Amino acid sequence: MTRRIGNFNCVAVCALTLCLLCSAAGAASAAEFRTLEKWERSLSTGVSYTQYRMTINGLPLRAHVLSVSLAHPDVYVRPMLANNRLDSLETVPSMARREGARAAINGSFFNRSSKDPFPVGFIMIDGRTLYFSHLHRSAFGLTDKNIPLFGYPKTQGIVYVEKTGEYFYLWGMNRRRRENEALAYTPEFGTTTGTNVFGVEAVVSGSKVVAINNGNSQIPSDGFVVSLHGDSKRLAPKFQVGDRVSLFFLVEPSWLKVNNALTGGPLLVRGGRPVVDESTDEKLRQGTSSRIPITAVGSTADGYLLLVVVDGRQKKYSVGVTYSEMADFMRSIGAVNAIGMDGGGSSVMVIDGEIKNRPSDGSSRPVANGIGVFFR
Numbered sequence: 001m002t003r004r005i006g007n008f009n010c011v012a013v014c015a016l017t018l019c020l021l022c023s024a025a026g027a028a029s030a031a032e033f034r035t036l037e038k039w040e041r042s043l044s045t046g047v048s049y050t051q052y053r054m055t056i057n058g059l060p061l062r063a064h065v066l067s068v069s070l071a072h073p074d075v076y077v078r079p080m081l082a083n084n085r086l087d088s089l090e091t092v093p094s095m096a097r098r099e100g101a102r103a104a105i106n107g108s109f110f111n112r113s114s115k116d117p118f119p120v121g122f123i124m125i126d127g128r129t130l131y132f133s134h135l136h137r138s139a140f141g142l143t144d145k146n147i148p149l150f151g152y153p154k155t156q157g158i159v160y161v162e163k164t165g166e167y168f169y170l171w172g173m174n175r176r177r178r179e180n181e182a183l184a185y186t187p188e189f190g191t192t193t194g195t196n197v198f199g200v201e202a203v204v205s206g207s208k209v210v211a212i213n214n215g216n217s218q219i220p221s222d223g224f225v226v227s228l229h230g231d232s233k234r235l236a237p238k239f240q241v242g243d244r245v246s247l248f249f250l251v252e253p254s255w256l257k258v259n260n261a262l263t264g265g266p267l268l269v270r271g272g273r274p275v276v277d278e279s280t281d282e283k284l285r286q287g288t289s290s291r292i293p294i295t296a297v298g299s300t301a302d303g304y305l306l307l308v309v310v311d312g313r314q315k316k317y318s319v320g321v322t323y324s325e326m327a328d329f330m331r332s333i334g335a336v337n338a339i340g341m342d343g344g345g346s347s348v349m350v351i352d353g354e355i356k357n358r359p360s361d362g363s364s365r366p367v368a369n370g371i372g373v374f375f376r
Helices: 092-099 230-238 323-332
Strands: 002-005 008-019 033-044 047-056 059-069 075-081 103-106 123-125 128-131 139-143 148-151 156-161 166-169 182-185 199-205 208-213 223-229 245-250 258-263 267-270 294-300 304-310 335-340 349-351 369-375
Touching: 033 323, 059 075, 059 349, 075 092, 075 123, 075 258, 092 103, 092 349, 092 369, 103 294, 103 304, 148 267, 148 335, 156 182, 166 230, 199 230, 199 245, 223 230, 267 294, 267 323, 294 323, 304 323, 323 335
Parallel strands: none
Antiparallel strands: 002 008, 008 033, 033 047, 047 059, 059 304, 075 369, 103 349, 103 369, 123 128, 123 258, 139 148, 139 258, 156 166, 156 245, 182 223, 199 208, 199 223, 267 335, 294 304, 294 335
16 A cells, blocks of 8 residues: 655555564574555655664664665765864754755764764765774775775874974874874864963974974964874974975775765674674674664665664654664665664754654754765
8 A cells, every 4th residue: 555645655564574684693683673664755866765664573663764876976975074173063954954965864973072072983074084093993985986885994194294204103183182192183173273281283284384382273274283292292303394294194905095984883784794793892882782773874785875763762652773683674675784873862864954763862962973965
């Protein structure tokens, strides 16, 4: 039976089992998904939205799926920064509206402290590395040809001094400096480094050192600041005003052509196989044994990117899923690779300015970044 509700095609599927999947070991999954109704809507050629009303082991569940053709020349997907900065929080509806995204979901995990709301992991937007950390978490990326990658990219920042041919590795970038660290700050962090006077900072504009300061340096719009503290101050003599200095990032070879990337976790599906049990070293606590709202990104064998939000913590509406159950659901809708993103109260999906899911906080939570779907 098919009936039309607004711009949606509503297909009632009475007691139809969506999928009974097997675990990596071959045993039957404990989760049984049954689709009761499914609403579908086309946003444009190559982009569609589907809402599922289901049960999981007899309990209510709602899922929201954006399917995006990676072959469509007029559609592209990239991360969005809260207020175009790394030290800020903003709701996903606000990000989408400000940046002109037709649809969006929330992105990476982040520190919710209002004083230091830095994200977790690796962020690249339009070929520019904005943030990296050494925390072991999985990520997804899109190459310059829109080929999706899922895995554990190891990223390292390097500062190179042309005059002497010397280089050194950074501890991180675009976050609060800690004891003995060497960091880099780019304009995405803000207008100043916000550091104290107990360090040494080389201000680089147009590839040249233009100033040497002790702290809280202005970040040039066309450059960066190298900030040294404690033991790392031994590197300070390498910098002199007028020296040419470059900032580079090393990534493993398979990620060299990635233009847009964002860290999530855990890895859910790889090569069509659930791998949550192999992702325990990512040390994500919630969602391992309890059901929560979860956001995820996946890719299909026929060239689609899947942006997915499953509602949770609402026992009469949607109870949520564990990561293992999310892996099963992603496989059931065609994902051959998939990764979890930030979940819980952060999980949200926005289309044309409207929140499509029911965030467990009751409204869209301010977050560090999102993933937007744009039309050229």
